[in-house]
Amino acid sequence: MEQNTEAKRIMALSLGKMYSSRSQRGGLRLHRSLLLTLVMRSAQDIYHSSRVVTEIWPANGQHAQKALPAEEPMDTSGAQFQTCALTTSPEDSQLRCAKSDENKENLEPVRSNRRTRKRRGKAAGEPDFLPSKRARIRMEAAEELLSAQVTELCGTNCLSERTCSSHVL
Amino acid sequence: MAGAGGGSNDVQWCFSQVKGAIDDDVAEADIISTVEFNHSGELLATGDKGGRVVIFQQEQETKGQPHSRGEYNVYSTFQSHEPEFDYLKSLEIEEKINKIRWLPQKNAAQFLLSTNDKTIKLWKISERDKRPEGYNLKEEDGRYRDPSTVTTLRVPVFRPMDLMVEASPRRVFANAHTYHINSISVNSDYETYLSADDLRINLWHLEITDRSFNIVDIKPANMEELTEVITAAEFHPNQCNTLVYSSSKGTIRLCDMRAAALCDKHSKLFEEPEDPSNRSFFSEIISSISDVKFSHNGRYMMTRDYLSVKIWDLNMENRPVETYQVHEYLRSKLCSLYENDCIFDKFECCWNGNDSVVMTGSYNNFFRMFERGHRRDLTLEASRESSKPRAVLKPRKVCAGGKRKKDEISVDSLDFNKKILHTAWHPQDNIIAVATTNNLYIFQDKMN
Numbered sequence: 001m002e003q004n005t006e007a008k009r010i011m012a013l014s015l016g017k018m019y020s021s022r023s024q025r026g027g028l029r030l031h032r033s034l035l036l037t038l039v040m041r042s043a044q045d046i047y048h049s050s051r052v053v054t055e056i057w058p059a060n061g062q063h064a065q066k067a068l069p070a071e072e073p074m075d076t077s078g079a080q081f082q083t084c085a086l087t088t089s090p091e092d093s094q095l096r097c098a099k100s101d102e103n104k105e106n107l108e109p110v111r112s113n114r115r116t117r118k119r120r121g122k123a124a125g126e127p128d129f130l131p132s133k134r135a136r137i138r139m140e141a142a143e144e145l146l147s148a149q150v151t152e153l154c155g156t157n158c159l160s161e162r163t164c165s166s167h168v169l
Numbered sequence: 170m171a172g173a174g175g176g177s178n179d180v181q182w183c184f185s186q187v188k189g190a191i192d193d194d195v196a197e198a199d200i201i202s203t204v205e206f207n208h209s210g211e212l213l214a215t216g217d218k219g220g221r222v223v224i225f226q227q228e229q230e231t232k233g234q235p236h237s238r239g240e241y242n243v244y245s246t247f248q249s250h251e252p253e254f255d256y257l258k259s260l261e262i263e264e265k266i267n268k269i270r271w272l273p274q275k276n277a278a279q280f281l282l283s284t285n286d287k288t289i290k291l292w293k294i295s296e297r298d299k300r301p302e303g304y305n306l307k308e309e310d311g312r313y314r315d316p317s318t319v320t321t322l323r324v325p326v327f328r329p330m331d332l333m334v335e336a337s338p339r340r341v342f343a344n345a346h347t348y349h350i351n352s353i354s355v356n357s358d359y360e361t362y363l364s365a366d367d368l369r370i371n372l373w374h375l376e377i378t379d380r381s382f383n384i385v386d387i388k389p390a391n392m393e394e395l396t397e398v399i400t401a402a403e404f405h406p407n408q409c410n411t412l413v414y415s416s417s418k419g420t421i422r423l424c425d426m427r428a429a430a431l432c433d434k435h436s437k438l439f440e441e442p443e444d445p446s447n448r449s450f451f452s453e454i455i456s457s458i459s460d461v462k463f464s465h466n467g468r469y470m471m472t473r474d475y476l477s478v479k480i481w482d483l484n485m486e487n488r489p490v491e492t493y494q495v496h497e498y499l500r501s502k503l504c505s506l507y508e509n510d511c512i513f514d515k516f517e518c519c520w521n522g523n524d525s526v527v528m529t530g531s532y533n534n535f536f537r538m539f540e541r542g543h544r545r546d547l548t549l550e551a552s553r554e555s556s557k558p559r560a561v562l563k564p565r566k567v568c569a570g571g572k573r574k575k576d577e578i579s580v581d582s583l584d585f586n587k588k589i590l591h592t593a594w595h596p597q598d599n600i601i602a603v604a605t606t607n608n609l610y611i612f613q614d615k616m617n
Contacts, residue, residue, distance in 0.1 A: 026260070026261060026286060027261070027349075029349060030395075031349075031351075031398045031400065031457075032513060034396075034397075034398055034417060035454045035457065038453045039450055039451065039454065039507070043450055046450070
């Protein structure tokens with residue numbers, strides 16, 4: 001669980017650094033952006049895998065690292081289960097992801113998790129029944145930012161020729 | 170001979186000089202960004218964030234003080250690069266000098282290459298100590314005399330004047346890099362040099378500015394597949410066909426320009442397998458190589474990553490022959506160092522004249538020397554407190570954990586704003602130049 005919190009903190013840190021590096025003098029630094037992306041991805045992987053393990057094995061004392069079921073999505077694009085897992089969800093078993101209603105398969109582990117997990121703290125200002133949407137937007141924003149940075153660095157005048165010619169100053 | 174003599178622990182390092190402002194309020198433009206001795210060691214150049222280059226010259230040893238080497242005094246100061254604006258990309262181009270490399274001296278003038286993120290310039294530094302006087306047709310201030318007053322013929326003669334050192338840009342090598350230049354290196358043929366950015370390495374001829382040849386290109390077809398960038402590159406000191414470049418993944422590639430015009434395929438790949446027990450979120454960042462330097466004899470190369478210095482034998486690719494931990498006590502602090510951005514600091518490293526000792530910087534204005542043969546290491550500090558003339562520097566020690574001994578400093582007391590990223594070693598003697606944020610310290614060995 002600690003690793004989980006740590007991963008989330010690092011993800012938030014990394015996002016902050018990516019945003020601030022855009023306004024840096026001298027433009028985006030490719031090396032720094034790459035390193036931030038790598039840290040971000042490591043943190044995401046740890047975060048998702050640790051959340052998934054928790055979902056499958058709630059507090060019944062089992063810590064076995066079971067092989068994850070095939071439908072377990074590791075990327076952030078669109079899995080309903082995934083988006084639910086990202087939320088800081090309240091313990092009230094009656095509240096559930098609006099989206100997860102559509103996905104009956106994954107309903108059971110989510111619900112049992114809600115019963116046993118402590119309240120983490122509410123998403124500020126957002127109605128509790130919509131945390132999944134917010135989480136998805138956050139992850140999508142991160143992915144968009146990463147690909148935007150990469151495209152920006154690629155630039156509009158990428159030189160593909162092997163021999164550069166330049167002006168004499 | 171001092172330079173070839175005993176290693177770091179036989180040598181006692183003494184304070185010699187400190188250059189730069191004394192006050193703690195550091196102007197950003199004054200932050201030193203590169204330090205380099207020339208080939209004889211007589212000249213010492215620094216570049217700063219404001220785009221200026223300051224060159225110091227060593228005084229000739231005087232008969233009056235035979236036991237002290239000459240001091241370094243300001244020889245020339247000039248504005249090498251100015252801030253520019255790329256209108257196409259709406260980006261400001263920083264004037265910060267990333268690297269300075271001296272050319273070997275061929276005549277009375279000195280030449281150096283200086284580079285910022287995008288443009289390399291060749292500067293000629295020359296002395297003028299005489300001027301022509303006694304023109305027939307002109308007054309001393311340059312105005313032409315009334316021809317009717319000219320009654321005799323007079324030929325101008327050179328008369329001595331106060332020494333004037335002039336720096337003039339002889340070549341500007343521009344528009345060849347899409348990404349930020351991190352290295353320049355003069356070839357041993359003394360005709361060509363390379364410049365490297367994050368994804369490409371270009372080969373230039375010193376006389377030709379309107380074209381360069383791309384010799385390495387690691388840009389993927391799809392930028393989203395980018396996994397590594399070039400972090401440093403250098404030509405071999407005596408094989409003009411050989412160059413190395415390091416990557417953000419901790420690998421070094423050696424390329425032979427005779428093999429093909431495009432050196433995308435390496436001749437050798439130097440890589441040490443990662444220790445799985447050290448894996449963390451930040452493994453990739455700390456394995457990124459920040460500097461690579463060939464030894465003077467060309468048999469070895471040294472790499473610097475965040476926590477260590479490694480020495481590689483060019484004939485052995487699978488692991489370094491020596492590894493020195495610079496500040497292993499930081500391994501447990503990587504998360505905090507990520508938070509305060511220190512984990513992205515790029516430390517440089519350097520060899521002494523006979524390749525027996527290597528040196529690199531650390532935090533708290535500490536710098537470290539590793540004596541290769543005797544496997545000894547030394548930590549010293551560049552501080553105003555130990556800045557009395559010829560004062561011997563006391564070795565420092567960081568307490569990693571447990572009970573702190575007297576004179577040790579604990580990891581949590583280290584000042585991470587005081588970092589030594591740039592150091593240089595005189596090519597022959599035991600004289601070192603160490604750059605703190607905005608001061609340049611010169612230390613030399615105690616001469617008895």
